[in-house]
Amino acid sequence: MNSIALNVNRRAVEVLAEPRTSLADFVRDKLDLTGTHLGCEHGVCGACTVLLDGVPARSCITYAVACEGADITTIEGLDEDEVTVELRAAFTREHALQCGYCTPGMLVSARDLVLRLPDADERRIRVGLSGNLCRCTGYVGIVRAVQSVIETRRARNIAPQPGGGRTILGPAGSGWAAPGGNEQPLRPVRQEFAAASDGIAPAVIPDFTPATVLEQRFTLPYAPAKVFAMFDDIAGIAACLPGVSLTAPPSRERVEGAIRVRLGPIAAVFEGAARVERDPAKLSGRIVGIGTDRRSRSATQGEIRYRLLPIDDGTATAVELSIGYALTGMLAQVGRPGLVRDLARRLVADFADNLDRHMSGASPGQLAPAELSGWSIVSDILRARVARFFGRRGEPG
Known part of the structure; x- marks a missing residue:
C-alpha cells in the first residue's frame, strides 16, 4: 500500500492505496466521488474523464500513484464552475443527454473546448469530442449545446484561452514536465495534507x-x-x-x-x-x-x-x-x-x-x-x- 497525497476538488487528501489502483477507482472507492463513471476501462469511451492539473485525462488508465501532488477535479468539483453551469443548461435545452452515463466525462471534455476554441466550428467540436462516446443521442444535441455556449461566451467578449490555460509541456496532467529540458520540475503549490483515512489532522x-x-x-x-x-x-x-x-x-x-x-x-x-x-x-x-x-x-x-x-x-x-x-x-x-x-x-x-x-x-x-x-x-x-x-x-x- 502506498500513501498517495494529492488535491481533489480543491481539497488536500492523503489516502492509502495499492500502486495498481487507477485514478478512477481512487476517486470512486477511496473518496466516494462516484460522478466519475467507468465504461470501457481501456481509455476509449471517455466516461471516466476528469481534469488532471486542469487538463482532461482518462482516469481509468491513469495510476493514482503517478498523480502524487497533482490537482484533480472530478465532475463534483465543477458544481460552481461558470462554464460547466452554462454547459449543463445547454445540454438540457438541446436534449444532449438521455441515460446520462457518458455525461460527466462529456461535460469535462466540452468545458475544455469552450475554453479553447475561438469559434463554434462544428467540425472542430466533433473532433474534440471524438474521444467521448455516447450510445444514446447521436451527438447532434451535444454538438449544438457546445456550439451555443461558445457562441454566447464569445458574444460576451469572453476570449478563448490559448491551450485551455495549458502552460506546461508534457502529457496531460503531468503537472511538472518542464519546457526546454529544464532539470528543475515545475511543481504545483503543495498544501498541508489532511489524512482522510486515519482521522489525524x-x-x-x-x-x-x-x-x-x-x-x-x-x-x-x-x-x-x-x-x-x-x-x-x-x-x-x-x-x-x-x-x-x-x-x-x-x-x-x-x-x-x-x-x-x-x-x-x-x-x-x-x-x-x-x-x-x-x-x-x-x-x-x-x-x-x-x-x-x-x-x-x-x-x-x-x-x-x-x-x-x-x-x-x-x-x-x-x-x-x-x-x-x-x-x-x-x-x-x-x-x-x-x-x-x-x-x-x-x-x-x-x-x-x-x-x-x-x-x-x-x-x-x-x-x-x-x-x-x-x-x-x-x-x-x-x-x-x-x-x-x-x-x-x-x-x-
Missing part, C-alpha cells in the same frame, strides 16, 4: 475557502465582556456544543477532539483538530478546524467566525455567527444543503441554550446531547406541522 491547520457559508444569530442575557471571556474557555465552549468532545488538553494553537453527527441512518464521528483566533478590541474571533470520519471516509474543513454586539444598554449580547464548511466523501452526497442548514440551526440553538445554562452555573450533565441528529429535526418539523394543522382547524370559519 495535520500539524498546521490550513486556511481554506468555504464551499458553503451559513449566517446565524442569537442573544444572551449577559454583558459582552462576560460572554467574550466565556469564549476563551475552550473546554467550557466544547461542553456546550452538541456532539463535541475533546481528546487532549486544549490550547488556542491546537484543539484536538471529535464531533458526532447523525444524518438519518448514517452516523459519523469527525476526528480532527482546530485553532482559535481572538480579537479583544473587536470582541470577535475565529475557529478553524479540519477532521475526517473513518467509517464513511468523509472529510470536512470548517470555520466559525463570531462577533459580539452589545444590546439593551450593554446588559445583554447579540452573538453573530458565520459558519463556513467544505465536505467531501459519502456524506457530501447525502448531506443536502437544506438538511445541513437545518442541522446548523439546531446546533446553534442548542449551543445558545447550553451556553446560557453554563454561564448560569448549570452542571455539565444538563448540557449538550451526545450527538447532533437529523432525526430530531424531522420530528420537530412534523410536530410544527401538526400544530399548525390543528391550529387552522380551530380557527373560526
Whole structure:
C-alpha cells in the first residue's frame, strides 16, 4: 500500500492505496466521488474523464500513484464552475443527454473546448469530442449545446484561452514536465495534507475557502465582556456544543477532539483538530478546524467566525455567527444543503441554550446531547406541522 497525497476538488487528501489502483477507482472507492463513471476501462469511451492539473485525462488508465501532488477535479468539483453551469443548461435545452452515463466525462471534455476554441466550428467540436462516446443521442444535441455556449461566451467578449490555460509541456496532467529540458520540475503549490483515512489532522491547520457559508444569530442575557471571556474557555465552549468532545488538553494553537453527527441512518464521528483566533478590541474571533470520519471516509474543513454586539444598554449580547464548511466523501452526497442548514440551526440553538445554562452555573450533565441528529429535526418539523394543522382547524370559519 502506498500513501498517495494529492488535491481533489480543491481539497488536500492523503489516502492509502495499492500502486495498481487507477485514478478512477481512487476517486470512486477511496473518496466516494462516484460522478466519475467507468465504461470501457481501456481509455476509449471517455466516461471516466476528469481534469488532471486542469487538463482532461482518462482516469481509468491513469495510476493514482503517478498523480502524487497533482490537482484533480472530478465532475463534483465543477458544481460552481461558470462554464460547466452554462454547459449543463445547454445540454438540457438541446436534449444532449438521455441515460446520462457518458455525461460527466462529456461535460469535462466540452468545458475544455469552450475554453479553447475561438469559434463554434462544428467540425472542430466533433473532433474534440471524438474521444467521448455516447450510445444514446447521436451527438447532434451535444454538438449544438457546445456550439451555443461558445457562441454566447464569445458574444460576451469572453476570449478563448490559448491551450485551455495549458502552460506546461508534457502529457496531460503531468503537472511538472518542464519546457526546454529544464532539470528543475515545475511543481504545483503543495498544501498541508489532511489524512482522510486515519482521522489525524495535520500539524498546521490550513486556511481554506468555504464551499458553503451559513449566517446565524442569537442573544444572551449577559454583558459582552462576560460572554467574550466565556469564549476563551475552550473546554467550557466544547461542553456546550452538541456532539463535541475533546481528546487532549486544549490550547488556542491546537484543539484536538471529535464531533458526532447523525444524518438519518448514517452516523459519523469527525476526528480532527482546530485553532482559535481572538480579537479583544473587536470582541470577535475565529475557529478553524479540519477532521475526517473513518467509517464513511468523509472529510470536512470548517470555520466559525463570531462577533459580539452589545444590546439593551450593554446588559445583554447579540452573538453573530458565520459558519463556513467544505465536505467531501459519502456524506457530501447525502448531506443536502437544506438538511445541513437545518442541522446548523439546531446546533446553534442548542449551543445558545447550553451556553446560557453554563454561564448560569448549570452542571455539565444538563448540557449538550451526545450527538447532533437529523432525526430530531424531522420530528420537530412534523410536530410544527401538526400544530399548525390543528391550529387552522380551530380557527373560526
